Amino acid sequence: MSACMFLAGCLIQGGTDLQDALSKVSQDARAKVSPSVVAILVERSRDPEGVGPRGGRSDIAEFQNRPKGPCSGTIVSADGLIATSAFNISGEIKSISVTVAGFEQPFEAKLLGFDKEKDIALLKIDAPRELPVLPKADLAALKVGHFAFLVGRAPDPANATINFGIVSALHRFGGSHLQYDAELNYGNVGGPVVDLQGRLIGIATHIRPKTPWGQSGGVGFALKMTDFDKLLPQLKTGGRKERTVQRRASLGIVMAAGPRNMKGVMVSDLMPDSPAAKAGLKVGDVITEVESATIEKAEDLNKALERRKPGDTVRVKALRATDDGEYKEFQATVTLSEEEEY
Amino acid sequence: MTAALLTLLVAPVQEPDDAALQRVLAFQDRLQKVVEKVRPAYVFIGGGSGVCISKDGWVLTNHHVAGPTGREWEVRFTGGKAYNGRVIGHDPLHDISLIKLDTTDTLPYAELGDSDALQIGQHVIAVGNPFMLGTGQGGQPTPGGHGRTDGNWDPTITFGIVSALHRHQDAYSDAIHTDCQINPGNSGGPLITLEGKVIGINGRIAMRFHNRVNTGIGYAIPSNLIRNFMDAYKAGGRVRRGYIDGVTVTNCGHEGYENSGEYGDGVLVVGLTEDTPAAKAGLKEGDIIVKIAGHRVVNDNRFHGVLSTYPQTSIVPIGVKRKVAGEWKEFDLKVWLGDPNHFKPPEDPKRD
Numbered sequence: 001m002s003a004c005m006f007l008a009g010c011l012i013q014g015g016t017d018l019q020d021a022l023s024k025v026s027q028d029a030r031a032k033v034s035p036s037v038v039a040i041l042v043e044r045s046r047d048p049e050g051v052g053p054r055g056g057r058s059d060i061a062e063f064q065n066r067p068k069g070p071c072s073g074t075i076v077s078a079d080g081l082i083a084t085s086a087f088n089i090s091g092e093i094k095s096i097s098v099t100v101a102g103f104e105q106p107f108e109a110k111l112l113g114f115d116k117e118k119d120i121a122l123l124k125i126d127a128p129r130e131l132p133v134l135p136k137a138d139l140a141a142l143k144v145g146h147f148a149f150l151v152g153r154a155p156d157p158a159n160a161t162i163n164f165g166i167v168s169a170l171h172r173f174g175g176s177h178l179q180y181d182a183e184l185n186y187g188n189v190g191g192p193v194v195d196l197q198g199r200l201i202g203i204a205t206h207i208r209p210k211t212p213w214g215q216s217g218g219v220g221f222a223l224k225m226t227d228f229d230k231l232l233p234q235l236k237t238g239g240r241k242e243r244t245v246q247r248r249a250s251l252g253i254v255m256a257a258g259p260r261n262m263k264g265v266m267v268s269d270l271m272p273d274s275p276a277a278k279a280g281l282k283v284g285d286v287i288t289e290v291e292s293a294t295i296e297k298a299e300d301l302n303k304a305l306e307r308r309k310p311g312d313t314v315r316v317k318a319l320r321a322t323d324d325g326e327y328k329e330f331q332a333t334v335t336l337s338e339e340e341e342y
Numbered sequence: 343m344t345a346a347l348l349t350l351l352v353a354p355v356q357e358p359d360d361a362a363l364q365r366v367l368a369f370q371d372r373l374q375k376v377v378e379k380v381r382p383a384y385v386f387i388g389g390g391s392g393v394c395i396s397k398d399g400w401v402l403t404n405h406h407v408a409g410p411t412g413r414e415w416e417v418r419f420t421g422g423k424a425y426n427g428r429v430i431g432h433d434p435l436h437d438i439s440l441i442k443l444d445t446t447d448t449l450p451y452a453e454l455g456d457s458d459a460l461q462i463g464q465h466v467i468a469v470g471n472p473f474m475l476g477t478g479q480g481g482q483p484t485p486g487g488h489g490r491t492d493g494n495w496d497p498t499i500t501f502g503i504v505s506a507l508h509r510h511q512d513a514y515s516d517a518i519h520t521d522c523q524i525n526p527g528n529s530g531g532p533l534i535t536l537e538g539k540v541i542g543i544n545g546r547i548a549m550r551f552h553n554r555v556n557t558g559i560g561y562a563i564p565s566n567l568i569r570n571f572m573d574a575y576k577a578g579g580r581v582r583r584g585y586i587d588g589v590t591v592t593n594c595g596h597e598g599y600e601n602s603g604e605y606g607d608g609v610l611v612v613g614l615t616e617d618t619p620a621a622k623a624g625l626k627e628g629d630i631i632v633k634i635a636g637h638r639v640v641n642d643n644r645f646h647g648v649l650s651t652y653p654q655t656s657i658v659p660i661g662v663k664r665k666v667a668g669e670w671k672e673f674d675l676k677v678w679l680g681d682p683n684h685f686k687p688p689e690d691p692k693r694d
Contacts, residue, residue, distance in 0.1 A: 017365075018365060018366070018369055020362070021361075021362040021363075021365035021366050021369075022366050022369075024362040025362055025363055025366045028362075028363075063551075143374050143377075143378070144374070144377050144378075144381065144499050145370075145373050145374035145375075145376070145377030145378070145467075145499060145501075146370055146374055147366070147370050147373075165500075165501065166373070166467075166499065166500070166501040167499075168498040168499050168500055169475070169476065169496050169497070169498050169499070170496075171494060171496050172475060172496075179475065179498060181498075181499075181500040181501060181502075181522075181523045196363065196366055196367060196370065197363070212473050212526075212554070212555075213472065213473050213475075213525065213555060214553065214555040215555075216555075217472075217523065217525055217555035217556045217557075218472075218500055218522075218523020218524075218525065218556050218558075219472050219473065219475070219498070219523065219525060219556075254389065254473070254474060254526075255389075256388045256389025256390075256474065257388055257389075257416065258388060259388070259408075259409065259413040259414055259415055260414040260415055260416055260426065261412075261413065261414040262413070266388055266389060268388065268389025268390070268474065268526070268527070269389065269473070269474075269526045269527070269554060270554070272553065283406075283526075284406060321409055321410070
């Protein structure tokens with residue numbers, strides 16, 4: 001009896017080593033989720049949203065452009081509703097075809113509706129039989145630090161890709177989205193984000209060439225299914241919500257509050273092809289003046305820029321820390337670029 | 343005994359598939375509890391991050407986030423509670439600033455761990471504010487701002503492993519290399535073990551094409567380095583990194599020297615100045631330094647790297663191999679680190 005128990009214990013032990021267990025759980029999740037992931041191939045006549053800064057033509061920007069080939073979608077109803085990222089269907093569309101596991105021919109898809117603020121779109125295909133829909137995860141029980149898989153397309157949707165990560169934060173973009181560290185790319189955006197048991201948490205969204213977090217940087221987002229369900233009626237009935245894009249003159253920086261005993265706005269980060277960077281500003285510099293307007297906080301800088309147009313040249317005064325811990329004032333002339341809000 | 347037997351009897355009933363899932367769910371639960379425990383100790387500082395390491399408000403961050411001694415910051419904990427803080431000590435090369443918060447509150451904190459106990463492959467988490475997603479722009483309204491959120495002071499947690507130890511990357515002389523996703527805004531934030539201990543302060547990433555996004559390579563300043571300098575930080579001002587004055591070394595396996603061993607054995611002493619700390623420690627030309635304070639020295643990069651994790655005026659043991667009458671002998675010496683023009687070295691470091 002005791003030998004028998006020992007043997008059984010060993011089997012369980014051997015099969016439950018963490019790495020083996022995780023590998024098994026990943027394979028199970030992929031097997032469960034793959035049939036509900038579709039490959040979406042979009043043909044376009046124009047694709048202004050799919051290109052990186054400066055038209056995607058700078059030395060560094062090629063990988064920021066939308067690549068050719070299919071992207072991902074998630075089956076959300078047995079009668080052929082498919083959710084995907086609105087980014088995936090942006091541009092002037094000629095056709096959308098959807099490949100579903102188990103069907104030899106791709107389906108022509110109809111774009112029902114989209115919401116570009118939430119980065120979600122709804123497609124419809126007419127399949128001759130019921131399509132597999134994933135069970136939903138209990139979002140109320142989901143916590144930061146829980147594991148999440150992002151499952152994406154492959155040219156053969158039966159062989160979907162799977163990326164592993166954790167839930168990084170639960171409240172992004174006003175709370176409609178969560179954040180995870182599984183690698184999000186132009187191929188798997190639109191695919192399902194699922195828990196360990198393959199239950200649907202959300203749809204992978206909010207990737208664009210001009211986002212500072214970019215691709216595969218470990219900062220991915222998903223529209224929560226609870227929020228997707230709220231949007232579903234308007235998406236189904238043809239709702240088309242554009243992003244309220246504000247185009248404004250920009251220094252191309254991310255601002256942060258500076259030290260309390262200093263006035264000014266700190267350059268926390270520089271955007272790709274940042275005009276400020278070209279003018280010699282660096283991360284950590286503190287901007288104190290724009291064209292004789294004193295800058296004490298972010299609002300002041302926003303106000304100073306509101307009065308300018310892209311292409312205008314402004315004189316910027318800033319402070320830079322020296323090696324001995326002091327700050328030295330310098331001036332730079334910045335040619336403002338155009339910036340979109342997102 | 344009865345309880346143990348019962349567990350054994352119950353466990354085999356589960357399906358093998360379920361066992362794998364249960365194992366991962368248990369690990370997920372452990373990870374989530376660590377996140378829950380350490381997340382409150384995270385702080386937002388300007389455009390970067392920090393971590394509170396004591397209940398009375400000592401906060402670690404990067405020098406490139408908080409700047410030099412004397413600078414004052416509004417520091418906010420996860421959830422948004424704000425305190426005023428002041429940089430008490432700084433180290434621009436190791437990229438550490440120590441802040442003291444001005445409060446009598448008992449604060450959430452995470453303890454410093456032992457970075458020498460880290461294993462390559464060990465799971466770790468990073469807490470940070472990449473792209474300021476958790477704050478908006480310093481909590482300011484952000485028309486046209488990047489990373490627009492609600493300013494709800496909600497940090498980002500990322501998960502990964504220790505990829506390598508003792509990396510010498512520019513001035514980061516003993517960095518922990520991790521694949522935890524860290525990005526601009528993570529700077530100054532903690533790298534944490536699954537025991538909930540802070541074992542590093544994240545500060546650098548490897549970038550491609552100047553694209554400021556993680557590529558799977560991040561570097562953290564190890565907790566033991568920070569601990570070595572803690573008294574110096576708390577004493578205020580700038581700190582000085584250790585080195586052995588009066589010795590010139592080269593990599594082992596050097597063609598130009600006899601008995602120089604194989605590359606990787608250590609470093610070969612090829613020059614020694616009389617009446618310096620190196621000479622007083624008992625080093626001789628031709629010695630091979632194989633260890634410093636218990637750390638194996640593989641090459642000159644690591645030699646300088648490990649020495650600079652100690653402040654000047656420290657006395658550290660070094661392991662030396664010397665050829666005596668045709669035989670290699672291995673022994674320990676004690677050496678004083680520092681600049682003798684700036685600090686007074688002891689006459690005999692062995693007695694200290």
